[in-house]
Amino acid sequence: MAAAEHQERNNDLREHMVGILFSRSKLTHLQKQVCSHIVQAIRKETVRAREEWESSLSCETLGTPGTPEEGQHSAPDTYCFEMLSMVLALSGSAVGRAHLAQQDHLLRHLLSLLHTGSARVQRQVVALFRRMLADVPPQSLALILGVEVLPAHDYASLHTASQDQDTAFDPQKQGILDVFLAVIAKALTVQLKTKGSDGGKITVAQGKGGVTSVTLATAMPTPAANSPRWWLRGHTTQKQADLIINLIRDMSMGKLSDTWAKVSKAAIAENIINLTRLHESDRSCAATCLATPTLWLALASLCVLHPDHVDALSSQHWQATTSSGDPHNPEPRPTCENHDDGETLAMILCEECSSNLCGECDRILHLHRRTRHHHRTVFRQEQEAIKVDLHEGCGRTKLFWLLALADSTTLKAMLELRGESQRTRGSIAATTCRFCGAPAQPSLLSPAPVCQDSDCQEYSREACVRTHDCGHLCGGLKGENTCLPCLHGCSNNPSLKQDADDMCMICFSEALSAAPAIQLECGHVFHAHCCRNVLTRRWPGPRITFTFSLCPICKVAMSHDVLGELLSPILALYEDVRRKALMRLEYEGLHRAEAISTPGARYHNNPAAFAMDRYAYYVCFKCNKAYYGGEARCDAEAGLGDEYDPRELVCGACSDVSRAQMCPKHGTDFLEYKCRYCCSVAVFFCFGTTHFCNACHDDFQRVTNIPKAELPRCPAGPRAQQLEGEECPLHVQHPPTGEEFALGCGVCRNAHTF
Ligand SMILES: [Zn+2]
Ligand SMILES: [Zn+2]
Ligand SMILES: [Zn+2]
Ligand SMILES: [Zn+2]
Ligand SMILES: [Zn+2]
Ligand SMILES: [Zn+2]
Ligand SMILES: [Zn+2]
Ligand SMILES: [Zn+2]
Known part of the structure; x- marks a missing residue:
């Protein structure tokens, strides 16, 4: 902490000095020489x-990051x-910036360090790009x-360009922002739900619940x-990716320069449109698709x-009507001859049936053994059609063969290949599973076909059986009072x-329509089973925290009828912790702390949040x-999810080995041990005999x-360290370290100290 502060002050000073040295309108010969040195x-x-x-x-062993982590940069990166x-x-100075922007070699080195430098070097590199890029055309x-070529500013022409160019698409061709986007791409995790026979081609080890x-x-x-793209190797951390996400966002918003805003937006667009140009063999399954840099750069762009x-x-x-006036779409689009309503657009031409058909x-028509092998072609417009959405911070693109999503906050992504059998989930007419899109037989028991997969069967048992007026199946839960609004727009x-x-922003592995979903009071929709999982699993690690019970998107407390049974004990616990924490705050005289009383401060008028963040509570087994259990350490995060035995979490009253006296006012409610x-x-x-604080327990x-x-x-500090001074941090007189000691009623003890 102190070292970082010192470093910062050092930098300020340096910046100031260089500022004086370079404050003229022109650089002297000497100054240029210093620069070149x-x-x-740096080279x-x-x-x-x-x-x-x-x-x-x-020599990377599994699980260790490719770039040195924070704190490991002792000697080597100092220079x-x-x-x-x-x-x-x-x-920092305009002349300096202008001079630096012309140093091609320097830019080259910086781009390399962007991927190979230590964490703090990477931070500096990003800060430098932020300042310099405006001066670099x-x-x-x-x-x-x-x-070779900068992307066209006008995406529409980018799109037609891909139509006109009959030359094969080169997935190895580099785009202007690729070197930056790669930092994001290397931090992404794609969650693939592999169901039954579905994911046979994925060779990576399968995790829990069929999610890879x-x-x-x-x-x-x-x-x-x-x-040329050697930097598409290794992986990056979320922190590094966040830096680049912010940089590119600022670039596209014009914070660097208007030129860069146009180029950045075009480069992002180009990377997404490149998906429409992927070769057929690359889109045959998730594994082949994930093997292309095109896909990863597109996900980063999302x-x-x-x-x-x-x-x-x-x-x-995309789903355009047969408007022939559209310059990008000269031929009128045929409609489905099977629907024969003059409205439903066709997307496939079957040469053997010689008819234009919609996906469904x-x-x-081609399910039957006799027709299954008919040679069919997907219309070119359909092949190149692309839809892009930005929902709740999550970028999404939809092509006729692919649905890809990426969430910039969690850096999780999802991929769904639609394959040749166009999946139309939620559709009643289909003979495919309403949840996963696999082939399924219609049944008398449910309004829509469901495949044999055990998950889908389970979902089907709890799914709402109603159909919306629009004809779509309700995606909600059986017996719900009000149906989930139709998710099909x-x-x-x-x-x-x-x-x-x-x-679903809880499991990050399946679309909302892949399982019965619920809309929480805040308006956000999640799989019902994912909400239940979150509330059953509760907080990670021993210390009680309540973030798990908030909507992952908007952080408002989760609330829904069907979650009532799971939520009520959580709410009761919340109230208990809140009450106890507020009481302690008052007894410690901190309820008038600056963090609470100052307008604009983090906890202004919110003593409960202040108290609950400050004090750590545990559930007695x-x-x-x-x-x-003491004040929450700021590094508490570090120990999150650590292995611990819940049976060793016992309150003072339930582990009263030294038979402490009952507090006349509070009983044993707040009995604490040292x-x-x-x-x-x-x-x-532990061991039915010994009390430990967090730190001593870690080091038991x-x-x-x-x-x-x-x-x-x-005074003794955590991990049995000898502290300086005289005063006990707990402000009590107690027997020597190594003996059990009841501190008595926590509330009254602290009240006495004031
Ligand atoms: Zn299914
Ligand atoms: Zn509908
Ligand atoms: Zn319903
Ligand atoms: Zn889910
Ligand atoms: Zn929400
Ligand atoms: Zn207890
Ligand atoms: Zn201790
Ligand atoms: Zn002491």
């Missing part, structure tokens, strides 16, 4: 970082970091990167170290989608902001009540083996 130094550091990165990639700090300081960056997580590093063949893209990118002929009719319910194709090995409030009670094998004579005296 710095660039030289050497870049070469070294690349070498280290390469060797870390080649590089110092040099970049100089450049950063230089970039996109053409210059293109030249440095070896990008794949990353670029596991799914894509590794590019050669000397290929994370930085700009609202402008939604209209501009969705092709004019095509599937039904037929409802004009203003609270509905998602649709059937949006992924014996009496099931919430008990106090950690046997330090002067902290105990959380754990060491602390319990310290001979009694060598234990620290009061």
Whole structure:
């Protein structure tokens, strides 16, 4: 903490000094020379970082990140970091910036460090790009990167260009933002739901519940170290990806320059449109598709989608009427000859039936053994049709063969291949499973066919049996009071902001229509079983926290009729913790703390949130009540989800080994114990004899083996550390460390200290 602050002050000073040195309108010869020396130094550091990165990639054991983590940058990156700090300081002045922007070599090094540098070096590089890019024309960056053509500013023409070009699409061709988007792509996780026979082609090990997580590093063949896109290797952290997401968003919003805004938006569009140009063999299954850089860069682009893209990118002929006036769509679009309503658009031509069919009719007519092998072609308009949506921070694109979504907050993505048998979920007429789209036989028991998969069977048992006026099946739960609004875009319910194709933001592995869903009071829709799972699993780790009970999208408390049974004990616990925390806050005299009383402060007028963030509570395994276990450590996150034994979480009243006296006012409600090995409030009670605080419990094998004579005296810090000074952190007199001690009633004890 202090070191970082020191570093920052150091940087400010440096920036100030360089600012004075370079404050003229022109650089002197000497100054230019200093600059070129710095660039030289950075070049050497870049070469070294690349070498280290390469060797870390080649000897990478499973699970270790490709770039050094925070804190591991002790010696090796110091020089590089110092040099970049100089450049950063230089970039603070307009003359400095202008000069730096012309240093092609420097830009080249920075682009390399973007992928190979340590975490703090990467942060500096991003900060530098933020300052410098406005002075670097996109053409210059293109030249440095070896990008032949900049994407057209007008996406519509981008789209037609893909139609006119009959030359094969080269998935290896580089785009102007690829080197940045790759940082995002390498942090993404794609969750694939592999059901029964469905996912046979995925070779990656399958996780729990038939969900497979794949990353670029596991799914894509590794590019050669000397290929132009060598940086499409390894993986990045969420933090690094977030930096780039913010940078690209600011670029497209015009915060750097208007030129870059246009180029960035076009580059994002280009990467998404490239999906329509993928070769047929690449789209045959999820595995082949995930093996292309095109898919990963498109997913990364979905994370930085700009609202402008939604209209501009969705092709004019997506479900367009037979408007022949459209310049991009000269031929009128044929309609389905089986529907014969002059309205339903055809998307497939069967040469053997010699008829134009819509997706659904095509599937039904070609289900039979005799017709199954008919040679059919998908209309070109359909092949190139693309729809782009931005729902609740989640970018989505829909093509005739693919539905891809990526969420920029969690960096999770979902992929659904529609294959040749067009899936039409939620449709009553189909002979495909209403949930997963696999072939299924109609049944008398349910209004729509359901396949034999055990999950789908389970979903079908609890699914609503009603059909909406629009003809779509209700996607809700059996017996619901009000039906879930139609998820197929037929409802004009203003609270509905998602649709059937949006992924469930709890499981991130299936579309909302793939299982019965519920709309929470906040308006957001999730799978019913996912909501139940979240509420049953509760908080991670021993300390009680309530974020799990909030809507993952808007953070409003989850609420729905069918969740009532699960929610009521959670609400009761919440009230209990809230009450106890507020009481403690008042007794400690903190209810008038600045963080609560100052307008604009984080907890202004919200003492409950302040108290609940400050104090840690645990559920007693014996009496099931919430008990106090000390102040929440700011690094509490680090221990989240750690293995622990819930049976060792016992409140003071239920572990009263030294028979403490009852408090005349509060009984044993707030009875607290001291950690046997330090002067902290105990959380754990182990072996039926010993109280531990969090830290001493983590380190119990060491602390319990310290001979009694060598234990620290009061004041003793966590992990049995000897503290300086005289005053006990708990402000009590107690027997020597190593003995059990009841602190008494927590509320009254603290009240006395004031
Ligand atoms: Zn199914
Ligand atoms: Zn319903
Ligand atoms: Zn509908
Ligand atoms: Zn779900
Ligand atoms: Zn919500
Ligand atoms: Zn208890
Ligand atoms: Zn302790
Ligand atoms: Zn003490």
